[in-house]
Amino acid sequence: MRSPSGTAQRLSPVTKLRAPARAATGLPILATAVPVLGAVALWAVTGSVxxxxxxxxxxxxxxxxxxxxVWAARRARRRDDAVAEADSASLSAAIEKEVVRRRDRAWRAWxxxxxxxxxxxxVWREVEGRQGHLVLGSGDIPITVAAEHVSDLRAEFAPEVAARTAGTPNLTMPDAPATVPLRGSLAVVGPxxxxxxxxRAMLVQLCLVHPPGDLEITGDLPGGFSWVEELPHRFTPGQHRIALDVSSGWDGPVGEVDASILIGRGGGAGVRVVLGQRATGSAHATVDTGEDSLEIRPQMLSEFQASxxxxxxxxxxPPTAMDSGELALDGLVEPHRASEPGAGARSLVSVIGTSNASAFCLDLVSDGPHALVVGTTGSGKSELLRTWVASLAAHYSPEDVVFVLADFKGGTAFSSLRRLPHVTGVLTDLDEAAATRGIESLRAEVRRREGVLAAAGVRDIAEGAADLPRLVVVVDEFAALLSSHSELANLFIDLTARGRALGIHVILGTQRATGVFRxxxxANCLLRVVLRAADVADSRxxxxxDSGCRVPAGVRSAGSALVRRATDHRPVPIRVALVGDEFVSRIAARSEAAPVQAPWLEPLPVTVALPGGRNDDTLLIGLADEPHLQRQEPVGIARSxxxxxxxxxxxxxxxxxLxxxxxxxGEVEAWVDxxxxxxxxxxxxxxxxxRRGAVVVDDADAVLAALPSEYAHVAAGLLETIARSSGEGHPFLLGLERLAGPIARVADLLPHxxxxxxxxxxxxxxxxxVPGHCDxxxxxxxxxxxxxxxxxxQAETASRGVRVPNESTWRPPAGLTCWVTRATPGAERIQEQWLARDVVVTGPDHALAGGSPQALEPGRSLVVRAEPEQWQRFWTTLTTLRAQGPLLVDPSCAAEYRxxxxxxxxxxxxxxxxxxGWLLEPGREVSRVRLG
Incomplete structure (x- = not known):
């Protein structure tokens, strides 16, 4: 750990100054001995006592x-001691003043x-050195006070002060900020x-010091830290990034974060903060840097306070990005024509919002050439697309840029832009067939533009030689489009791959990116805009x-977005402007250009008459709509x-x-229905x-369904035989309501x-x-x-073919006839008609006389009637009578026919x-007859 002054932190007591030592005072031996020797010499000479x-x-x-x-020395010592005492007090006061000054300066700095x-x-004020440190709390921080920091001391005490303040900590600065550099990893362990x-206190401390855009909090949040989502530093990309992690370290890409806070794990951390609790209940912490340690009083915050x-x-x-309230586009740009005709050939610059208190511009040509927009429901995705289109229309004329707008989430997203002369058409999911047809027409537009560029002898629309406006295709809810028409994914891949040189630009909006964008x-859409990502996967x-999933939610934050261009190292936060109807009206009013023709043909008419004349090779069926070729031509099948x-x-x-x-x-051999x-x-x-000609079978599945099972089985085989024998100018035309059952095998034999x-x-x-074709x-x-x-x-009614001759009415001939029937109303009515014509009707028990048929008058008819069960009891009678005349079987007895x-x-x-009924006559095939 480093102290605020940058010196190593160690504790050292402060001691009192001492007075300078003085020389000891003794007896004057020589001065005393010389007078004694002189007196003795005088006494020896004079002899005087x-x-x-x-x-x-x-x-x-x-x-x-x-x-x-001795007395003078004591007085001097007492005087020096008093001076030393005063100087010690002065030194202490000076040091205390210096410590207080340094502590105040430290608190002002950190x-x-x-x-x-x-x-x-x-808060968020930039101070040199402040943003590079994290304040962990307060403590008694060792400091060094140099001799030059102490004034008003007697000269004789300066050497002692200098010796005591030379290079090592000698004092303690109480209640001073304890900081660590904001780099590497910091582990926090304890209860x-x-x-x-x-x-919580560390994060709030950092966010109070660093403004959004300077610091970003990244990483997955542990439990109890949901309040971090409220911090603007969570959803705003910053120059410095700090990660929260409950594991042993940051597991993201190397270099993505500047520092990480490891919660509950200390292994491998550069600085360890070990928390504890005293007996009094107060918290304390020991900060260990690996070189030295210091005990501090940590900052603490409750979850409520942090929130x-x-x-x-x-x-x-500030209301420059990521803020509530509406930002009008007309406050940022006024409709005007591009600086010179053809400017759109080189760039498509437009203002879509603000960033850092200034207008934010995108150039779809250089920043794109294609863009992807992702935003969950309510994030303002549709508003962004409208703003983008309106801003481009305000900057450029229809000769420079035109739009194809597709809305697949209700059809109202682009309704206000229809009046712009730049808009060639608005496609919606309310008319899904027309929308799909319009989008498929873009294939033909690609080929058309390739032909125009080739004719002009250029390879890129930016060369300006081709008279082509840039075409911007905007799709809202791209995922909804693909869900119903997955085959269109390849079309948009082709547009993004080839569109840049052809002047075709694609802006695709959707709620989810994962699984939608291939x-x-x-690879071709380098301009990315995220209003709010659904999850981390979409954001990355x-x-x-993962900054995209931290864009705040709710109506208050609608329009907050992150933009990343190919040249951006990190996403740029912006706030999208809103476009009003009045602004769109001014754009439409100032343009003198006529509405641009849509790059697709009109839908097929509801009725089309069969063209006149005969085609010897083709049987025309209808008018084909081929939007991918931008053509509508008659189509049919070959006669062969x-x-x-x-x-x-x-x-x-x-x-x-049919x-x-x-x-x-021409002539149809048979028409069956x-x-x-x-x-x-x-x-x-x-x-x-x-088989001699064309055969038409209408409602074939209904025919098979209505036939008895045995007949239906045989009929299916007959249809298959007819299908196999068709061709060479004799086609087989089959009409169905549902393709199921045995008829499916017949349909598979037909090539069209x-x-x-x-x-x-x-x-x-x-x-x-195809699922997408069902309408x-x-x-x-x-x-x-x-x-x-x-x-x-539609053609005139065709010939229905040769009809089977109707059956003539059959009546019992002269002689004997066996009739197998049940007691049905029809049988009773027929019997009454026959009786009225003098036909004798009897039962099998009266049909034989002595083992031979009854004798009849010439020209009279005898009908022996019985139900199938009766005939089986009179089997001999039936056998005898069948040899004498015809056998008539009613259809109600089909089960007993064989x-x-x-x-x-x-x-x-x-x-x-x-x-x-069925009529069986000796020596003839069974036939169907009408009874009367």
């Missing part, structure tokens, strides 16, 4: 002088949370409540980091093919389509054997299929249709011929209740 008194006087004077000097809140002007409180401070910081964000699309896919299968619900135009093709054939099943059966049997409207999506898919609301005659959208031609007749082949179809 008085001279010896001089010898005694000298020691007395020496003792007196010594005593005087204020803690309390001091920052007491002085709001200090969980204390760790949480300390980390309040986070919200207050969020409210401090790699090939992402779009921006390269095997045939055509038309599938559609009732009223979808199946019969019309009539249209049949009318071009479900109106007359007996005739249909007869025709199928005849055509399957003697026309799918008209289906009431059920499952039926359409079963018929081989239950399509008009009659609108369908897909082998995948191509067509409107069937038993009573002995024939295994199916008889002609005969429907019960139709007054018909």
């Amino acid at each position: 008085l001279s010896l008194w001089f010898a005694a006087l000298a020691p007395m004077m020496a003792v007196a002088g010594f005593a005087d000097r 204020p803690d949370i309390r001091r920052l809140l007491e002085n709001p002007e200090e 969980e409540p204390l760790v949480a409180g300390a980390v 309040l401070l986070a919200r207050s910081l969020r409210e401090k964000i 790699e090939a699309l992402l 896919l779009m921006l390269g980091d 093919v095997r045939g055509l299968c038309v599938v559609g619900a009732a009223g979808s135009g199946v019969t019309t389509a 009539q249209t093709v049949a009318a071009q054939i 479900s109106d007359d099943l007996e005739r249909a059966w007869d025709v199928l049997n005849r055509v399957a054997v003697t 299929r026309l799918l008209l409207r289906h009431s059920q999506r499952s039926d359409y898919l079963s018929a081989g249709g 239950p609301t399509a008009s009659a005659g609108r369908g897909r011929l082998d995948g191509t959208l067509v409107q069937v031609f 038993i009573l007749t002995g024939r295994r082949e199916l008889p002609p179809l005969c429907l019960p209740g139709a007054l018909r």
Whole structure:
């Protein structure tokens, strides 16, 4: 750990100054001995005893002088001690003043949370050295006071002061800020409540010092730290990044963060903060840097306090980005024409909002050339797209740029922009078929532009030689478009790959990026805008980091966005401007250009008459709509093919389509439908054997469904035989309502299929249709011929072919006739008619007389009537009578037909209740007759 002054922190006591030492005072031996020797010499010369008194006087004077000097020395010592005491007090006062000065300076340089809140002007104020440190709390910080820092001391004390203040900490600065450099990793360990409180204080401390844009809090938030989402530093990209981590370290890409706070894990950290609690309940912490340690009083915040401070910081964000309130586009740009004609060939610069208190511009040509916009519901994605289009329209004329707008989330996103002359068309999901058709037309637009550039002899629209405006395709809810038409993904990949040189730019908006944008699309769309990402995966896919998922939610923050261009190292926070109707009206009013023609043809008409004249090679079916080629031309099938299968619900135009093709054939050998099943059966049997021309079977599935099971099975085989024998100018035209069951095998034999409207999506898919082509609301005659959208031609009613001759009425001939029937109303009515014509009707028990048939008058008719069960009891009678005349079987006895007749082949179809029956005559084939 480093102290605020930058010196190593160690504790050292402060001691009092001492007075300088003085020389010791002794007796004057030589001065005393010389007078004594002189007195003795005088006494020896003069012999006078008085001279010896001089010898005694000298020691007395020496003792007196010594005593005087000792007393003077004591007085000087007391005086020096007093001076030293005063200087020590002065030194202490000077040192204390220096310590206080340094502590105040330290707190001003590195204020803690309390001091920052007491002085709001200090919040986010840039101070040299402040942003590079983190205040952990307060403590007694060792400092060094140099001799030059102490004034007003006596000169004799300066050497001692200098020696005591030379190079090592000698004093303690109490209650001073304890800081650590904001780099590397900082581990906070201890009891969980204390760790949480300390980390909350650290984060708030950092956010009070560093403004949004300077510091960014990244990483996954641990439990109890949801309040961090309220901090503007959480969703605003910053120059410095700090990560929260509950693991052993930051696991993101190397170099993505400047510092990390490890919660509850200390392994490998550069600085460890070990928290504890004293017996008094107060918290303390030991800061260990690996070189030395210091005990401090850490800052602590509750979750409630941290949340309040986070919200207050969020409210401090200036209204330049990430703030509430509406920002009008007309306050940033006034509609005007580009500086010179053709300016759009080189760039598409537009203002879309503000960033850092100034207008924020994007150049779709140089920053793009294509853009992806991601934003969850309510984030303002549609508003951004509208603003972008309106701003481009305000800067450039329709000769420079035109728009194709597609809205797949309700059809109202671009309704206000329809009046702009730049807008060639607005496609919506309210008319999904038209929208899809318009987007597919862009393929043809690509080829058209390639031809124009080739004719001009240039390779890029930026060269200015080609007279082409730039085309901007804007799609709102791209994911919704792909969900119903996944095949269009390749179209947009092709547009983004080839569009730059052709002047085609794509702006795609969606709620989710993951799973929607393919790699090939992402590689060509370098301009990314995120209003709010749904999760971290979307944010990293779009921006390269997780800042996109921290853009604040709610109506208050709508329009807050992050933009990342290819040249940006980190996303740029912006606030999107709103465009009003008045602004759009001014753009539309100032333009003198006529509305631009859409790059697609008008939709197919509801009815189209069959063109006149005969085509020897093709049977025309309808008018094809090929938006990818920007053309509508008649389309049909070759006359030499095997045939055509038309599938559609009732009223979808199946019969019309069959009539249209049949009318071009000329003579149709047979036309079969479900109106007359007996005739249909007869025709199928005849055509399957003697095929001479075209055959049309309408409602084939209904025909098979209406036939009895045995007949339906045989009929399906007959249809298959007819299909296999078709071709070479004799096509087989098959009409169905549902492609299911045995008829599906017949339909597979025909090379062409026309799918008209289906009431059920499952039926359409079963018929081989593409999910995106199913349109239950399509008009009659609108369908897909082998995948191509067509409107069937309408022709005059075609010939229905040769009809099977109607059966003549059969009555019992003269002689004996066996009749197998049940007691049905029809049988009773027929019997009454026969009795009225003098026909004798009797039972099998009266038919024989002596083992032979009854004798009849010439010309009389005898009908022996019985139910199948009775005939089986009179089997001998039946055998005898059958040799004498015909056997008539009513259709109600079809189950017993084979038993009573002995024939295994199916008889002609005969429907019960139709007054018909099967007639079996000796030596002839069974036939169907009408009774009367």
